[in-house]
Amino acid sequence: MAIPKVCGIETEYGVLARGIDLSAVAASTILVNAYSGRDWSSNWDFSAERPHRDARDDRPLGSSFPETEYHLANTVLTNGARYYVDHAHPEVSSPECRTALEALQYDLAGDEVMRRSMAIAADAVGTAAEIIVYKNNSDGKGNSYGCHENYLVDRSVPFGRLAAMITPHFVTRQVFCGAGKVGEEHHSAARLDRFQISQRADFFEEEVGLETTVRRPIVNSRDEPHASADRYRRLHVIVGDANMSQMATFLKVGTTAIILAMIEDGAYPEGLILRHPVQTIRSISQDPTLRQTVELADGRIMTALDIQEQLIEYARDWSQRHGLDSVGVECGEHVLHEWSRVIADLRREPSDARDRVDWVAKKILLESYAVSRRISDDDPKMKLIDIQYHDLRPGRGIASKAGLRTLIDDVLVTHAVTEPPRSTRAYFRGKVLERWPEHVVAANWDSMVIDAGGNALVRIPMEEPLRGTYELVADIVAKAASPAELIAMLGLDRPDDI
Numbered sequence: 001m002a003i004p005k006v007c008g009i010e011t012e013y014g015v016l017a018r019g020i021d022l023s024a025v026a027a028s029t030i031l032v033n034a035y036s037g038r039d040w041s042s043n044w045d046f047s048a049e050r051p052h053r054d055a056r057d058d059r060p061l062g063s064s065f066p067e068t069e070y071h072l073a074n075t076v077l078t079n080g081a082r083y084y085v086d087h088a089h090p091e092v093s094s095p096e097c098r099t100a101l102e103a104l105q106y107d108l109a110g111d112e113v114m115r116r117s118m119a120i121a122a123d124a125v126g127t128a129a130e131i132i133v134y135k136n137n138s139d140g141k142g143n144s145y146g147c148h149e150n151y152l153v154d155r156s157v158p159f160g161r162l163a164a165m166i167t168p169h170f171v172t173r174q175v176f177c178g179a180g181k182v183g184e185e186h187h188s189a190a191r192l193d194r195f196q197i198s199q200r201a202d203f204f205e206e207e208v209g210l211e212t213t214v215r216r217p218i219v220n221s222r223d224e225p226h227a228s229a230d231r232y233r234r235l236h237v238i239v240g241d242a243n244m245s246q247m248a249t250f251l252k253v254g255t256t257a258i259i260l261a262m263i264e265d266g267a268y269p270e271g272l273i274l275r276h277p278v279q280t281i282r283s284i285s286q287d288p289t290l291r292q293t294v295e296l297a298d299g300r301i302m303t304a305l306d307i308q309e310q311l312i313e314y315a316r317d318w319s320q321r322h323g324l325d326s327v328g329v330e331c332g333e334h335v336l337h338e339w340s341r342v343i344a345d346l347r348r349e350p351s352d353a354r355d356r357v358d359w360v361a362k363k364i365l366l367e368s369y370a371v372s373r374r375i376s377d378d379d380p381k382m383k384l385i386d387i388q389y390h391d392l393r394p395g396r397g398i399a400s401k402a403g404l405r406t407l408i409d410d411v412l413v414t415h416a417v418t419e420p421p422r423s424t425r426a427y428f429r430g431k432v433l434e435r436w437p438e439h440v441v442a443a444n445w446d447s448m449v450i451d452a453g454g455n456a457l458v459r460i461p462m463e464e465p466l467r468g469t470y471e472l473v474a475d476i477v478a479k480a481a482s483p484a485e486l487i488a489m490l491g492l493d494r495p496d497d498i
Contacts, residue, residue: 002261002326003232006096006152006424006465007253009107011242012089012145013114013133014390020129024088027131031090032073032083034120035113044074044082045442045449054210055159055223055233076443078418078434079109080426087213089145090114090133095426096445096465099328100254100335102421105408107249109416111135114392116417135242136390137199140383142185144203146212147242151257152465153233154264155225162235162260163208163219165268169259169311170218170239171281172304174198175290176342177252179241180359182366182386184286194286195366195377197359199241201285207277212238218277226445228463235260239281244390244399246407247338247356254327254335258315261326267318272310273297288363290346308343312336354403361402362389425468431477432486439483452484460492 017027074084080095092110097103114133121131138144153162178197185202196202209217218239225234237256243249262268273296274280280294284304293301302310315336324332338356345352346360354360369385370377391397420430425446432448433440441449441457448460462468473490480486 002264002322003152003154004098004325004466005257005261005327006098007100007103007257008094008096008150009103009110009249009253010091010093010146010148010150011107011110011135012086012091012147013242013392014136014139014145015088015090016132016134017125018130018132020125022125022131025085028085028088028090029073030121030124031114031117031131031133032075032085034124035117036073036075036077036083037120043442044076044084045444045447052210053223055221056208076429076433076440077113078420078430079106079416080420080424080430081106081110081113083113090117095420095430096424097421097426098423098466099331100250100257101328101331101407102423103253104246104250105412105416106421108246108408108413111392112413112417115394118393133392134387134390135244135392136179136387137242138181138185138202140183140185140387144185144200144216146200146238147240148212149237149240149253149256151235151237151260152227153235153260155229155231155233157233157264159221159223159233162233162263163221164273165263166235166256166259167207167218167277168272168274168307169256170237171274171277171294172284172307173252173255174201174241174281174285175304175308175346176339176353176357177241177243177248178285178357178359179243179248179390180362180386182383195288195363196285197288198281198285200239201281204239204278204281218281227465232465241358242390243358244397244402245356245358245361245404247342247405248358250407251335251339251342251356254331255311255315255339257327258318258332258335259311261322262315262318264326265318265322267314267322269310269314271296271298271300272307288350288359290350305343305347308339309347312340312343315339355405358389358399358404361399361404362386365389365398365402422470422474424465425462427470428462428468428473428477431474432483435477436483436486450483450487452487453482454484458483458487458492460487460490 015027082093094106174197179199181196181199184194204216206215206217208219210221220236220238222236225232275295275297283292342353350360389399420426439451446462450458452458476489
């Protein structure tokens with residue numbers, strides 16, 4: 001039986017300092033410090049970070065490890081999220097969520113955190129300067145930054161099997177969750193004469209690997225569960241685009257959660273394995289007509305839409321035999337419905353999906369702009385329009401003018417900026433930080449360090465993602481008069497986590 005697909009999204013944002021001489025690192029640091037300086041955050045605890053652990057038994061000896069920049073701004077927010085500087089980008093890692101719809105809500109909350117950060121930082125840089133944030137994945141100069149996803153997976157599933165079976169979906173799901181891009185950046189100077197489906201496809205060079213910034217793999221093998229290592233894996237997904245479309249984000253997370261549950265339940269179609277995944281992810285991205293064919297390991301020739309249609313067929317069969325509890329019944333039904341609909345629309349006429357699919361909406365906007373300005377497809381202005389699609393400044397981003405459907409309204413987004421989800425341990429993390437910010441020494445995904453008074457620092461373990469929820473701890477957190485009383489009420493003299 002598939003385990004609950006607790007999930008989350010990590011978004012690295014593009015950043016530009018205008019009117020002031022700031023590096024991307026400095027601009028990102030100003031944004032994070034400006035926001036966290038309002039007593040809305042606490043320090044991140046790095047003691048449990050193990051980014052070098054590889055899920056494969058045969059990791060090449062020369063493989064490099066990802067680097068963590070411990071000296072940069074790194075905070076925890078009251079909604080349970082992590083907000084920090086990741087290399088040269090501000091990043092918001094959402095709190096743990098129980099469903100794809102909840103993950104969407106907190107991803108949108110991350111966008112709002114960035115907007116508020118820009119507004120607060122404006123006081124620091126002065127009226128003649130501006131720090132601008134973009135929710136995209138490429139600067140058009142050969143540099144890419146990620147939008148990562150995370151999913152709770154049963155450790156009993158062999159990693160090699162998991163990687164082989166999830167790869168076809170990762171390679172082909174771009175047809176509905178690609179963000180679209182003007183130009184090509186693979187092994188050459190940026191070209192402006194090609195429109196692609198995905199912003200990230202150019203940058204993948206391996207099928208499976210540990211790295212995230214060089215030799216990027218389609219399936220990342222980092223083995224850092226942020227939970228009980230005996231029971232769980234955390235599939236760290238680096239292959240996705242950052243989406244402006246709410247429906248694209250919802251389907252990106254929801255369909256992936258369903259397929260992971262199918263793999264755990266032994267319901268994945270055994271023959272649906274790609275022969276050349278790296279070449280395939282690029283060739284699909286480079287063909288907005290969606291007619292590009294790819295080869296499967298068994299010799300069959302299919303298009304991305306063919307593969308997605310087969311996955312939908314098996315997903316429906318799986319849901320009937322196993323149920324949708326692992327992804328949330330109501331949410332799972334919604335995902336299956338919208339997944340089927342968007343693939344059918346793309347099959348019939350891609351423009352029919354313009355209200356849900358970023359690359360389609362962007363392509364239509366670009367074509368309209370080119371016609372109205374009488375410019376060619378390779379005019380540099382087209383790249384400017386591409387980037388402006390992702391501009392997070394209120395009233396400046398043209399994605400807001402594309403007629404994209406919404407699933408989460410502004411009221412729910414505002415709520416999620418400061419309030420944690422009730423469905424996971426993020427609730428406990430956020431509420432403890434809200435009540436006793438001066439006593440939270442540090443926090444991370446699976447523990448918190450609390451100053452209990454009397455020179456005592458207590459680490460509260462949180463290794464079960466579905467404990468520490470509103471249902472389980474709301475009364476305790478509300479009734480405790482102090483951190484010391486909270487610790488006593490939690491019964492931390494026993495070895496159980498909350």
